[in-house]
Amino acid sequence: MPQLETLFTEYLRHGGYLTAIADMMRGGHIEAATFRTYAEWLRGDILKHNRQEKYLLEVLRGMMRTYATQVSWVSLAKELSIEHHKTVSDYVAILEDMHAVIVQEALAEHTLSAAPKKAKKLYFEDPFIFHAVEMMLGKTHADSTAALVETVAVAHFFRKYGKTYYIKGAKGEVDIAYLQDDTFFPVEIKWTTQLRPEELKQVMVYPNALILGRQRMTA
DSSP, X not given: OHHHHHHHXXXXXXXXXXXXXXXXXXXXXXXXXXXXXXXXXXXXXXXXXXXXXXXXXXXXXXXHHTTTSOBOHHHHHHTSSOSOHHHHHHHHHHHHHTTSEEEEEEEETTTTEEOTTSOEEEEESSHHHHHHHHHHHTOOOSOOHHHHHHHHHHHHHHHHHSOOEEEEETTEEXXXXXXXTTEEEEEEEEOSSSOOGGGSTTGGGOTTOEEEESOOOOO
């Protein structure tokens, strides 16, 4: 377990990017040039789509402020100088096509599809992208571990099942829901040392739910 925890902590930094892994193997940290290379790729692709770099940076700042929380295009646009929420959604759609961002919609449980009127949650597809964007914006979060763990979980379920949702229910929120065999499976991520029953009310509604945490199970 200690070795797995060490490797997972490293993954929360390099995200599996080979250049970043090589940096860490050589010097114990990811070189600024590696982050800059990725940032330049983001900028370059946005410019190829005839979009503006300043709007890209605004959208990314808005994403970081609302990271992994429920947000609508309208509420996100209100925090930016961008005049129309459609512009925000267009930039996010480009980032989604670039495999930089995951847009997670709320699940309509009765139709097993996205609930179009509910807010969305935005994630980067990889912890490395999160750190690269932080450096790009010149900001760092004091402790982003919990958000990065949730990012990893969302990204891996997304890769396996092609689409993930979150659940907004009467008793609270569930981080992930994936579909399989015409059934949805809820998954709650808790990167805390203690599981509190009041935080699990919604996920406990479902008999097929999974809770992923950092606590070790004892015999």
